[in-house]
Amino acid sequence: MFLRKYLYIFLKTLPVIRNIILENQKLKDRISTLENDLEYISLILKEAPGHMYWKTPDNLYAGCNYNQAKLLGLNDPDQIKKKDIEDIFNLNANHFKQQIDSKEAEIIKENDRNIFIHKTESTFEEPTTINGQTYVFLSVKKPVIKKDGSVIGMVGISVDLTKQKKLEKRLNRAIKQAKSDREAKDIFIANLSHDIRTPLTGMLGLIDSLDEHMADEIGTGKIQSLRLLTNKFLKFFNDILDTISSPGILNINREYVNTADLIHNIVGLFIPVANKKDIEINYILEENVPAYIKVYHLAFKSVISNLIGNAVKFTTKGCIDIHASYDRDKNRLTMSFKDTGIGIAQNKISKIFERFTQLNRNHASKSTSSGLGLFMVKKHIQTMKGRIKVESTLGIGSTFTFNIPITETKSAMPEELTLDEKKPITQLDLEPKTALIVEDTKLAAIALNNLLKKNRFTNDIVETGSECIQKLKLQQYDFIFIDLGLPDIDGIDLLDQIKQLPKCKDSHIVVLSGHVNSHISKQCFGKGANSVYAKPLTLENLNKLNTL
CATH class of the missing domain: 3.30.565.10 (Histidine kinase-like ATPase, C-terminal domain)
Incomplete structure (x- = not known):
């Protein structure tokens, strides 16, 4: 009877025991699956590209990937747990041949603290010097926040920008060098332009003056051919100069x-x-x-x-x-x-x-x-x-x-x-005008003087800026022709002084230069010039001046 009673109880509890065994097996399977998933996730995190790490609210490392561990001289990412950068340095002193820059370490710590305080994702560019080599990382850091709003940690991902930064520096140096080379080229072209245009201008002036003394047709024809070739060369030079600029x-x-x-x-x-x-x-x-x-x-x-x-x-x-x-x-x-x-x-x-x-x-x-x-x-x-x-x-x-x-x-x-x-202008019909020519190159002054005289201008010629100012204090002129390259004063500065003189209020100031570009023109107009032309002054440009 007693045995029957226990047998009855056993049979009654057997399904329960079987269910417990089955549930236990299911639990073991779930635990095994979770362990596998956890191992998989852990491997993913450790093998992740770039530098990945996560910290506790007290700013200690809770883990990192292999790249971050390698950077810090650790064999296993787990070695980083519950440590800050100074702890890692003390633990792995052999790896760090030089002391970690304390200022850089403090900047990183401060960035991390701000993540916990402000509870927002932030991006930083963080330099880190290890063993004398400076790395530059672009770091994105984000707080880990529970549903109740409490911060339980921080996760960060850093990308090594060191190579890009080095390339950026090289590029900046190359840009700086290119700018310097361009400035040197501009100076060379300006000097070349001045040194060729000025004597050519003088040659044209001498040709014009010789023309007046030729009595026979053969001589006049040769002078005309010489003038034509000189003008052609000047035009050709101007075009080539514009091209190589x-x-x-x-x-x-x-x-x-x-x-x-x-x-x-x-x-x-x-x-x-x-x-x-x-x-x-x-x-x-x-x-x-x-x-x-x-x-x-x-x-x-x-x-x-x-x-x-x-x-x-x-x-x-x-x-x-x-x-x-x-x-x-x-x-x-x-x-x-x-x-x-x-x-x-x-x-x-x-x-x-x-x-x-x-x-x-x-x-x-x-x-x-x-x-x-x-x-x-x-x-x-x-x-x-x-x-x-x-x-x-x-x-x-x-x-x-x-x-x-x-x-x-x-x-x-x-x-x-x-x-x-277009057919060139050969002669202008102008009203009588007065002009002051400020030019230190005699041949260029002669050329401009001859051109203006042929077109009913009465001219005075001076070679320096100081002579120019003295003339303008005593006499008023319809036109003032100024060369920028004067021996005693820069032509731009001379323009400033001229505009302050009472007798120059109604004068038309024309700047003539061997080299004219947009920068020079802007400077001249800003200082009071009314017109800016490249040497030599042509009849076409003189005609434009008369119509202004």
Whole structure:
């Protein structure tokens, strides 16, 4: 009876025991799954890229990933728990050959404290010096907040920006150097411009003065030819100077040019050299070439000038043939420049368009070539969306051929024709005027004086700023022409003094300089100048002054 009773109780509790065993197994399985998940999450955190770490509210490390542990010289991320940076330093003194920068450590601690205080995510750029090497980290830190609003920790992720910062410094140094180089180039171009324009201005003045003394037609004709060539060279120099001032950067607007006249004028510049070398320059424009084409004027002129110049330079006998044609279906202009010069070796053809490459070193040593001509030719043609090719045989000659798209053409003179294609003004009908010329270069002063005298100006000439001020205190002038490069005072400063003189209130002040750019013009206008022109003053500009 007793045994039955216990058997009955056992049978009754057996399902409960079985359920407990099953639930226990389920619990074990869940615990195992959680342990696996926890291990997986732990591995993810430890293997995470960048530098990851998390801290307790008392600003002690609670854990980190392998990258952070490695940075701090730890073998296992678990070694970081319940420590701050000073504890880690003491624990791993062998790794830290130099003391951690206390200021940098305090900055990091302060950043972390602010996360706990303000309970907001923040981003910091934190420098950290370890063993004499400074690392720069971009750190994003965020508080860990429970549902009840209490902060139980902080998690941070830092990305090493050290390489980027080094590159940034190198880039800044390169930008600074480029700026310095650009300033040096601007100074060089300004000096070059002044040193060439000023004597050319004087030459034109002397030519004009000689013209008055020529009694026979032959002498007058020679003077006219000399004046024409000098003006052509000055215009050519101005265009080239504008091109090299900003290589690759051209006039935003394209301009119409007279195709035949442009080529004829450029060829004319090289005729004297070609004649001296006893070589002929021939050019043919097919009938299908439009009379007027719209192009980037300076680039187009520079390309033709460089290709003719190279052909003349490297040809000692024979001829240079220039051919131009136009494909109306494809709207492309093709020009070829064939010479009977020294030619180019086949293994050198691919290099001739590189910067500072010279076609023939033996020949170049006798010339003043910079090796930039063909480099600029290719750059300009590329800017005009064109192509260029070279065919050459050593000892026989070379042919350079380029083609560019020309979509806008005219058969008659367009109204917006570029300035140097318009008929020049030869004489002005002006009312009598008075002028003071402030110029220390005698030839330039003579040139300007002759131009003004021919157009009914009565002039006084002074060479220094102090002489200018003395004159203006005693006499009033309609126009004051000032050179910026005076021996005793800067022309900009002189403008300041002139505007303060009572007798100059109604005077039109004209600044003439060998080098004019937007910066110089802005300075001059800011100091009281009414007009700013590059030397020499032309009849066109003088006419503009009269109409102001």
